[in-house]
Amino acid sequence: MPYQAGCLCGQVRIMIDAEPMAARQCWCRLCQYLGGGSATVNVCFPADKVTTTGEVRWHESVADSGNRMRRGFCPACGTPLFSLAESRPHLTFIRAGALDDPNLKAPEAIIWIQAAPHWAHFDPDLPHYPAQIPPVA
Numbered sequence: 001m002p003y004q005a006g007c008l009c010g011q012v013r014i015m016i017d018a019e020p021m022a023a024r025q026c027w028c029r030l031c032q033y034l035g036g037g038s039a040t041v042n043v044c045f046p047a048d049k050v051t052t053t054g055e056v057r058w059h060e061s062v063a064d065s066g067n068r069m070r071r072g073f074c075p076a077c078g079t080p081l082f083s084l085a086e087s088r089p090h091l092t093f094i095r096a097g098a099l100d101d102p103n104l105k106a107p108e109a110i111i112w113i114q115a116a117p118h119w120a121h122f123d124p125d126l127p128h129y130p131a132q133i134p135p136v137a
Contacts (some may be wrong), residue, residue, distance in 0.1 A: 005098040007074035007081060011054045014081065014094065018049035020105040022136040023096065025126070027116035028064045034071065034080045034095075039116070041096035042083060044107050044136050050092045056081065064112065067133040088135055109133065 005014040021044040030042040056072040063069045063085075072082035083093040096102050110122050114130040122128055 004100045004105060005094055006100070007054075007077050007098065008057070009074065009077035011076045012074045012079070012081060013053045014098070015027075015051045015053075016045050016049060016094070017051075018046050020045060021091070023105040023107045024133075025107040025110045025123075026112050027110065027120060028112035028132075029115050030061065030069075030115075032061055032115070037117075038112070039120070040080070041107050042093040043096050045092050045094060047084075047090050047092045050059055050131070052095070064115065081112035085135075088137075091137065093134070111134065 001017060002096040003016040005016065006012055016114065023041060023043045025039045025041050028037045034040050055075055057075040058070045058072050060068065060070050068086035071080065073080050079098060080095050081098050085091065107126060109127045109129060111129045111133055112131055113122060113128050
C-alpha cells in the first residue's frame with residue numbers, strides 16, 4: 001500500500017490507502033456497456049481511503065438492481081474508472097482494469113449471469129448468481 005490506479009492517458013490518477021474489500025465480475029446490462037460487451041470486474045475499497053487527481057466526469061443512472069449509481073470516467077480518453085452507489089456512499093468500486101496492478105484482487109463471485117449473452121464464459125471455480133447479491137459492507 002498505497003495502491004494506485006488511473007486512466008489510459010494518465011490524466012486521472014487514483015491513490016488507495018486500504019486493502020481491497022471484495023472483487024466481483026458483473027454481467028449486468030449496464031456493465032456490459034461499460035465493458036464494451038463483456039463483463040466488468042469491480043474491486044471495492046472504503047470510500048474514505050480513495051483520493052483522485054485529475055478531472056473525472058460522472059454519469060448517473062439506475063442500475064438493474066434499482067440502485068442509483070454514479071459512474072466516473074476520464075473525459076479525455078474515456079476510461080471507465082469508478083462506480084458509486086447512492087445506497088452505499090462508504091464504498092468506492094474501481095474497475096480492475098484501471099488498477100496499476102490488475103492482479104491486486106481476483107473476482108470472488110460472478111453476478112448478474114441472467115443478463116449475460118449466451119456466449120459468455122463463467123469461471124467454474126467461482127460462485128455464480130443470477131442477479132445482485134448483498135453488499136460487502
